Amino acid sequence: MDPMIQLTAAQMAAKLRAGEITSVELTQAHLRRIEQVEPTINAFLHVNAEEALETAAGVDKIRAAGGAEAEKLHPLAGVPIAIKDLIVTKGQPTTAASKMLEGWMSPYDATVVEKIRAARLPILGKTNLDEFAMGSSTEHSAYGVTRNPWDTERIPGGSGGGSAAAVAAFEAPLALGTDTGGSIREPAAFTGTVGTKPTYGGVSRYGAIAMASSLDQIGPCARTVEDAALLHELIGGHDPKDSTSLPDPVPAFARAAAEHDVAGKKIGVIKQLSHGEGYQQGVLDAFHSSLESLKEAGAEIVEVDCPSFDYALGAYYLIMPSEASSNLARYDGVRYGKRVLPDDGPLTIERVMAATRAAGFGPEVKRRIVLGTYALSAGYYDAYYGSAQKIRTLIQRDFDRAFEQAEVLICPTAPTVPFKLGEKLDDPLKMYLNDIATIPANLAGIPGINVPGGLSEGLPVGIQFLAPAREDIRAYHAAGALEHLLGEKGEAIWQQIPELEEVH
Numbered sequence: 001m002d003p004m005i006q007l008t009a010a011q012m013a014a015k016l017r018a019g020e021i022t023s024v025e026l027t028q029a030h031l032r033r034i035e036q037v038e039p040t041i042n043a044f045l046h047v048n049a050e051e052a053l054e055t056a057a058g059v060d061k062i063r064a065a066g067g068a069e070a071e072k073l074h075p076l077a078g079v080p081i082a083i084k085d086l087i088v089t090k091g092q093p094t095t096a097a098s099k100m101l102e103g104w105m106s107p108y109d110a111t112v113v114e115k116i117r118a119a120r121l122p123i124l125g126k127t128n129l130d131e132f133a134m135g136s137s138t139e140h141s142a143y144g145v146t147r148n149p150w151d152t153e154r155i156p157g158g159s160g161g162g163s164a165a166a167v168a169a170f171e172a173p174l175a176l177g178t179d180t181g182g183s184i185r186e187p188a189a190f191t192g193t194v195g196t197k198p199t200y201g202g203v204s205r206y207g208a209i210a211m212a213s214s215l216d217q218i219g220p221c222a223r224t225v226e227d228a229a230l231l232h233e234l235i236g237g238h239d240p241k242d243s244t245s246l247p248d249p250v251p252a253f254a255r256a257a258a259e260h261d262v263a264g265k266k267i268g269v270i271k272q273l274s275h276g277e278g279y280q281q282g283v284l285d286a287f288h289s290s291l292e293s294l295k296e297a298g299a300e301i302v303e304v305d306c307p308s309f310d311y312a313l314g315a316y317y318l319i320m321p322s323e324a325s326s327n328l329a330r331y332d333g334v335r336y337g338k339r340v341l342p343d344d345g346p347l348t349i350e351r352v353m354a355a356t357r358a359a360g361f362g363p364e365v366k367r368r369i370v371l372g373t374y375a376l377s378a379g380y381y382d383a384y385y386g387s388a389q390k391i392r393t394l395i396q397r398d399f400d401r402a403f404e405q406a407e408v409l410i411c412p413t414a415p416t417v418p419f420k421l422g423e424k425l426d427d428p429l430k431m432y433l434n435d436i437a438t439i440p441a442n443l444a445g446i447p448g449i450n451v452p453g454g455l456s457e458g459l460p461v462g463i464q465f466l467a468p469a470r471e472d473i474r475a476y477h478a479a480g481a482l483e484h485l486l487g488e489k490g491e492a493i494w495q496q497i498p499e500l501e502e503v504h
Contacts, residue, residue, distance in 0.1 A: 026056070030170075037149075041169050043127055046092055046093050047124065049124075052122035055120055055122040081122070081231075082163060084126070084175070085128065085129060085162070087176060097142055099360050119234055132328065134368050136158040138187070147421070160195075174220065186413060194228045199446060199470050202248070202447070204237075205218060224483065226257050263297065268402055269411065272307070272309040291410070306402055306440070313433065315388040331360065413464040417460070
């Protein structure tokens with residue numbers, strides 16, 4: 001493997017600014033890596049080599065010329081990035097990993113993509129996901145499963161398994177994902193990388209294909225907390241095109257991530273999310289080891305009780321399908337998406353819609369549309385969707401009380417290590433249970449970050465930090481501190497990923 005691609009994004013950026021490497025060399029090295037490992041990993045649905053190299057050459061030309069324009073370059077200019085294929089990009093296909101949007105070319109860029117282009121980061125391509133972001137394993141893509149670089153017989157997590165796997169496999173140093181119920185943080189946990197779900201509204205959602213509009217959030221994927229923080233600083237900020245966008249200025253997340261002192265800081269262990277049925281012992285061992293590291297560094301560990309969290313999973317799987325069924329109603333063969341004509345009989349709009357949706361959507365998408373439509377139907381709305389929204393309010397209140405006792409909260413990101421491909425496909429409820437620790441943050445709109453916390457059975461374990469809304473900086477500080485503490489005890493988790501040529 002080329003040593004150049006094993007650097008962190010921050011290290012790459014420093015070498016680019018110092019003239020030790022060029023962006024073209026760096027981009028070419030990543031494109032070679034993609035060509036080498038994609039037959040195994042399948043992290044990318046589209047590779048954007050020509051445009052990426054053109055962007056890289058432009059950065060190199062500006063730097064070589066020097067002067068005011070070179071001084072104005074963004075610190076990450078020339079560092080390659082991958083984009084989850086749920087985020088629209090002009091000039092590249094955006095499919096949401098669905099046959100419904102096969103070959104669709106967006107006429108505009110998402111706001112986050114506009115910012116990335118303006119900062120001159122070469123876009124390597126679009127990454128795989130569960131169809132329309134509906135899944136926890138990236139096995140529900142219409143274009144094949146993505147495999148985990150740690151063990152190619154295991155899932156990388158979902159729905160953003162493509163972005164996480166690309167970062168873990170050194171195909172890209174940075175990536176963008178979306179998080180509706182854990183789809184950035186869980187794949188990060190399963191691939192030994194870092195993933196952040198920002199405060200709801202902290203990063204523009206304009207141009208992200210909607211699944212559940214009150215839950216969806218774009219965020220960064222990286223190998224280190226510093227790298228995630230740098231990317232978050234780039235994509236964050238107010239966007240007038242997003243009515244839910246917050247007006248807040250973007251804090252110095254990277255500076256917070258570099259401040260490793262946790263002495264005297266209160267860190268709350270969430271009682272409902274730190275043990276119990278379904279949690280593997282190896283995951284709990286790694287979690288408790290991380291707690292010990294924080295205690296040794298002077299942090300005060302307290303337990304917080306959030307009783308409404310016991311109902312979070314049920315509430316989420318009513319709210320999310322309800323919003324998804326509404327958002328996906330537009331893909332009907334008339335207004336959006338592909339069109340499939342019925343084999344026989346009269347050619348009516350209803351029969352075209354039925355044929356199109358039957359052929360265009362996969363089984364998990366159909367399952368969630370049916371669930372959501374039922375929950376919103378007359379006679380059931382108050383009993384299901386209305387009740388779920390009440391639970392959501394109780395969860396927000398539990399978080400408010402918890403943050404009165406601690407500056408940040410901590411728990412395992414997922415109750416298990418990555419499971420084997422196909423292991424839970426026949427039992428959707430088992431798949432849904434894997435989201436138990438990530439869902440509360442989306443229901444409350446608060447920020448969360450996954451940081452690698454050790455290994456169990458040779459597979460990565462993720463530790464999740466949660467902070468109050470608009471206080472993402474606290475999560476970066478705590479995550480950066482834990483990453484530093486664990487790094488002092490040995491090699492970083494992402495540096496221990498097996499070489500793919502040796503994995504079969």
